[in-house]
Amino acid sequence: MSPPPARPALSPPAGEEAALLSATALAGRFASGALSPEMALEAVLARIARLNPRLNAIIALDEAGARAAARASAARWRAGTPLSPLDGVPISVKDNITVAGLPCAWGSPVFRDFAPERDELPVARCRAAGMVILGKTNVPEFTLQGYTDNTLFGPTRNPWNPALTPGGSSGGAVAAVAAGLGPLALGTDGGGSIRRPASHTGLLGLKPTPGRVPRCDGLPAILLDFEQIGPIARTSADLVALLRVLAPEDARDPASRALPPLAVPAVPGRQRILYLPRLGAHPVEPVIAAATAEAAAGFRALGHLVEEAEAPFTVEETMAIFGPVSQAGLAWLLAERGGAPAAPMLQQMAEAGRALPATALFGAVDAVAGFRRRFAALFGAWDLILTPAAAALPWPAEQIAPPSIAGQAVGPRGHAIFTNFANIAGLPGIALPIAPAPSGLPIGVQLVGPAGADGLLCAMAVQWEAAEPWAERWPEL
Template sequence: MPELCRLGATELAALLAKGAVSSREIVTAFLDHIDRVNPAHNAIVSLRERSDILAEADAADGRLRAKGPDGLLHGLPIAIKDLAPTKGLRTTFGSPIHADFVPDADSLTVARIRAAGAIVIGKTNTPEFGLGSHTYNPVFGTTRNAYDPGLSAGGSSGGAAVALALRMLPVADGGDMGGSLRNPAGYNNVYGMRPSQGRVPNAGSEDLFYSQLATDGPMARSVADLAGLLAIQAGPDARAPLSLQDPFRWEPGTRARPGRIAWLGDLGCHLAMEAGVLDVCEWALARLAAAGCAAEPVLPKFDWERLWSAFVVLRQFSIAGKHGPLFDDPATRGLLKPEMQWEIESGRRLSADALYAAARTRTDWYLECLRLFEDFDALALPSAQLFAFDADWHWPREIAGRPMDSYHRWMEVVAPGTLSGCPVISLPAGFDGAGRSMGLQLIGRPGDDAGLLGLAELHE
């Protein structure tokens, strides 16, 4: 592996600023490494022509000499998750319907990443329309785990997580509705952060006054890089009326003070868990305890089946509204995977009463989180309910002998974090005896992304 590829964005930026290395040298090292590694893992797709990428690197070197860096990502390569539109670069959403779609504009977060000096070299693979925490689609095929190509990479930011873990990228973007920044981070031993709702504006959404389930966010191999990319993505925008107005600030070295963590585990046996998952997470919590943050088993008094039902209802409502026209068109309905068709059909059967009840449940859970945060600094859960599974599966049909009743029920453990609206980080927790990695979710106080990053740095 080229030495430059071992470094993260913060370290590479420092070398560039000192003139110790050029953007062309960095980009060439990463492209050479991608050529060697990517064919076995299929993490990066729609890779641009090398000559065009290197021309941008030369231009970045010229700007650096003339006026200094554009930002943290100046002259560094990045591949954008294939759910985010990229101007002039194919964006498929993992769907054959959009296999040849080339946007004429960047999404807001992509525009901010480019403004920070990044060179977009391609896209990272994702499931069809981001549905399901397993990265495969009929356009590009399956992305394979960084540690074992026979296993799932997770999803939907699976391509991003694998590219990071295998040092094909210094940092990566992603998005999260149902664990898409957390599950693949756990499966590939990197960091993934779902920011506070509204921290990263969702200006491209068709439902600007409702978009409160999905959010963009950063992935990285270090907390400093995670915070650095979040600082680029974050910030209010008038086109996103629900975006947070307070600026995001965090500096490396601002470790959290010793505190208390509520370990929710398997929610009092409500969640099916593969043997070993809780052990790996408790090992990670023991390391935090050694640093001064003690974890205590806690079982909130909440109806977990009610919470899961609210997650499903709100998700189906959003998906049916956004993708319903593809279902209505005879030319595209058959190109939608069965899980998407099920989401749309179910969403269209929802009543106003069901939507109101789901919103009320979400509010009740948020209030319960506030009660917990009176005594604890973070809430902890595993990032997934089983270790990375066979890459050829569509989704796990059972966990520990308990059948899963939908394509996403096996990821129920992420629903509390999503519905809280609070910031959530998946930390690398460790590996089981078979060499499969697992992550630990930490849910922080509302709006306190910086405090949660400090806790992650303490763990790091």
């Protein structure tokens, strides 16, 4: 594989150096006494103060709460009683995940004044692990679009080129981690909303199997079980460490009790990988196609069997399922809550949902069941699926989607064709950074495994990072 373009070493301003350390590196320094959680937090807060006005990644910052948490963590480390290996590590939370005492606007005027009284379970687990919750990251309205902008807070910008979007809907989350505004973030993925933004910003992002990260005490589910909370990180060690905090089963989420405990093998072994470079006639940017082909060759070089074959689904099939589910979900939410979306596209989606007959939703649910049976059978012949994470490079930040890809006109989901099959099928998927574009913009691939294979995907990430390290690639902010 060709090496990434050479970039000068990143030299952060004085006082911000600790903000560029990984979560596991921070924890190691806390343990040795070389650094305190309070010092690490102040470095992150200094970087947020300097860069967030330009990026608009964090839309609610809890400095007082974070400082109190950092002080408590420092005392635990001094006493030798940390609550977890990530005690004292800063983390941001996507603004469709509830955090007690912080606003949760979901990018919409409908939830402008919503102030939850309870943490959603993954946030509660981070808090119980001693992690320092920084605040909330920006989202598109109701997290139903593939870029990050809304009428309440405005657009989030990509640290690699602030004129461009980081994607969505976890755009604020990935922009924060990519810019060093905290080493970790919680995101959600209902159709690729972790994996695509991670690919646009040079990060790792995991969409877990339903139940792997148990959920309760959160916002209403408007995408059935398609949407899952997952970790976003710069390194595979950080992603695994956060997933271990999030993954224990909980009786309040029955899906979590159907899965075996998380296990990350030391080495993944030889995997049979089905490589899908494109889906039918839908276009992919040539630079992404070339980088993905190079990555496929890289996985072969690591000893895996990688074979290209026909996709076991079509884009039209997944959209025929995803469309009615998202339309009906949004229409139901608005009927329960009241109000109307600000975004014209979502107004149309809600109107379409209100016009749907109940039979259409039941038809989609039945199609989901058949889709899941098909993939359960497919993973008898294959262990993993490899695709591009996105069909397009990032586009202008205020623009909903690229109007064309590789010179071919596309609709608003043309860039997002590769990811939602995993959500519909109930499968885990991970975005991995690969060689960037000649412009320096990041590119990512997606690996999808059978239900429950979250640990295998993590092991593949560890192996890939060891062979093709990316953690020292930083945007020149």
